[in-house]
Amino acid sequence: MSHLSLLGAMTLATGLLTLPTLAGAQSLPAPDQDETGWRHGAAFYLFTPIRTTGTSTVAGQSADLDLDLGDVLDVLDFAAxxxxxAWNGDFGIIVDANYVGIKQDTSLPGPLGSDLNVDVRQKWFGVLGAYRIVDSVYGADDQRYTIDLQGGVRYNSIRQEIGITTPGPVNPPVLGGDQDWIEPVIGARGMWRLNEQWTGIASLELGGFGAGGNDLQVGVNIGxxxxxxxxxxxxxGYRYFSVDYSDTLSSGEFAYDVDQHGPYFGIKYFF
Known part of the structure; x- marks a missing residue:
């Protein structure tokens, strides 16, 4: 895999599992779920972007991206x-967490036998409050629907590093580095019961707003x-995700400006 392709895979990997910030466990109570007092839900997800486009920059070197899912699955190390x-009446508390990492070691062309090492880690932890502004029914069967507003903060940590290992006693400095920041997040979600087994969901989330170099992060889900x-x-369902992040490290410009879209899958538990 070439240097520029590795940059592309790094960018794709940092967005591979971004879904939990949006869909989440149901705020609309599950059928037969007790609505007196607290009710709880836990969810686990996988977002599988079938196309990623944009630009990735590490140490001032930029790569134009046009990638499919297979490009990142080749180098995926671990993701969760x-x-x-937790909801009580119209008020909710939301906690989400994400971790994804890739590693890739490949030999560089040439007689010296140098190796190219890529290490990428992204993690975040978010805490949001939520308030249900609509709780009503529709249709001849009086099926229930709700609309929630959400807002809070998210801690982010991203590592994007490229290193070269040579046979000699001294290796070139590692390119890229680690970035940490806290950003605001706002969102909205609508859910409508179709019958006792099916529920439709649509959600929108915006984050960043310039915090830590993240100009804007957008996520839209329909499922x-x-x-x-x-x-x-x-x-x-299906998800669209975009992020516009940039900063300057000691090794040079560090940025990615990408758009992704593809299906998501997951499982939810209610208790």
């Missing part, structure tokens, strides 16, 4: 994402929950 929601069991639902 989840979200917890469904299917609940064949009393306490468990399957969730799936």
């Amino acid at each position: 994402a989840g979200r917890y929601e 469904f929950d299917y609940q064949p069991w009393e306490k468990t639902a399957l969730t799936f």
Whole structure:
């Protein structure tokens, strides 16, 4: 894989599991879920972008991106994402967490036998409050629907490093580095019951607003929950995600400005 292709895979990997900031566990109570007092939900997700376009920059070197999912799966090391929601009446508390990492070691062409090492880690932890502004029914069967507003803060940490290992006693400095910041997040979500097993979901989230170099992060989800069991639902749909991040490190400009879209899949538990 070339240097520029590795930069592209790094960018794709940092967005691979971004879904939990949006869809989350149901704020609309699951069928038969007790609505007196607190109710809880936990969700685990995978976002699989089928196309990523934009620009990635590490140490002042930019790569134009036009990637598919296979480009990042070749170098994926580990990924996990989840979200917890607790609701009491119209008020909710949301906690989400995300971790994704890739590693790639490849030999560089030439007689010296040098190796190119790529290490990427992204993690975040967010805490949001939520308030249900609409709780009503529609249609001849009086199916329920809700609209929630959400807002809070998210801690982010991103590592994007490229290093070269040579046979000699001295290696070139590592390019890229680690960035940490806290950013505001706002969002809205609508959910509508279709029947006892199916629920539609649409959500929008905005984050960054210049905090830590993240000018704007946008996420849009449209999908469904299917609940064949009393306490468990399957969730799936389609997601659009974009981020415009830039900063300057000691090794040079560090940035990625990308758009992604593709299906998401997950499972939810209610208790």
